[in-house]
Amino acid sequence: MCGIVGYTGHLQAAPILLDGLSKLEYRGYDSAGLAVRNGEKKTEIVKAKGRLKSLAEKTDNGNALIGTCGIGHTRWATHGGVNDTNAHPHQVGKVTLVHNGIIENYGLLKERLAAKGYTFQSETDTEVLVKLIDSCYTGDPLRALQQALAKVRGSYALAVLFRDYPDTI
Ligand code: GLU
Numbered sequence: 140m141c142g143i144v145g146y147t148g149h150l151q152a153a154p155i156l157l158d159g160l161s162k163l164e165y166r167g168y169d170s171a172g173l174a175v176r177n178g179e180k181k182t183e184i185v186k187a188k189g190r191l192k193s194l195a196e197k198t199d200n201g202n203a204l205i206g207t208c209g210i211g212h213t214r215w216a217t218h219g220g221v222n223d224t225n226a227h228p229h230q231v232g233k234v235t236l237v238h239n240g241i242i243e244n245y246g247l248l249k250e251r252l253a254a255k256g257y258t259f260q261s262e263t264d265t266e267v268l269v270k271l272i273d274s275c276y277t278g279d280p281l282r283a284l285q286q287a288l289a290k291v292r293g294s295y296a297l298a299v300l301f302r303d304y305p306d307t308i
Contacts, residue, residue, distance in 0.1 A: 141239045142160055142211075143297075144160055144211045145308040147308055153209060154200060163213055167296050169188070172226045174209055178305075179305055180302065182230065199236050214226055220241040224260055227265060231270050234273045235299065236299045243292045247269075249254050271291070272287040277304065282299045
């Protein structure tokens with residue numbers, strides 16, 4: 140079982156996200172990652188296979204990631220091996236996502252998205268989900284989520300960042 144945390148506020152997000160993930164370590168995981176909004180446009184993503192300690196080392200305990208809004212994830216792989224490519228967050232276009240659980244019909248959704256021109260780098264059901272949300276997004280996050288999730292079968296929890304909404308998870 141993986142873990143999801145989010146923070147938006149006035150403090151630097153990454154150290155708080157790492158602290159939150161450390162409280163979820165007992166649930167078990169094989170890799171971890173953070174996405175933090177750095178200003179209006181940029182969402183910085185850092186991932187690390189293995190212990191949370193590696194993610195903390197890569198980010199100077201979170202201090203290297205500037206920004207006050209972000210999401211964090213500890214992964215327990217169900218679809219695809221344990222590596223940085225498959226680790227969350229996953230991002231496409233304006234959408235960045237972490238996901239807990241399983242998208243049962245990801246194969247069919249992947250075929251449909253590939254027919255629309257999407258390509259896939261990871262082996263995860265999660266990458267299918269973020270691309271499905273991107274394909275539904277025309278500026279209204281809730282509408283995109285409703286449309287995308289209406290097509291999804293499975294059991295899941297998500298935290299999502301949309302580039303057009305810098306302080307919102
Ligand atoms: N199914 C997703 C994956 O394999 C999420 C697994 C989880 O809940 O950590 O990446």
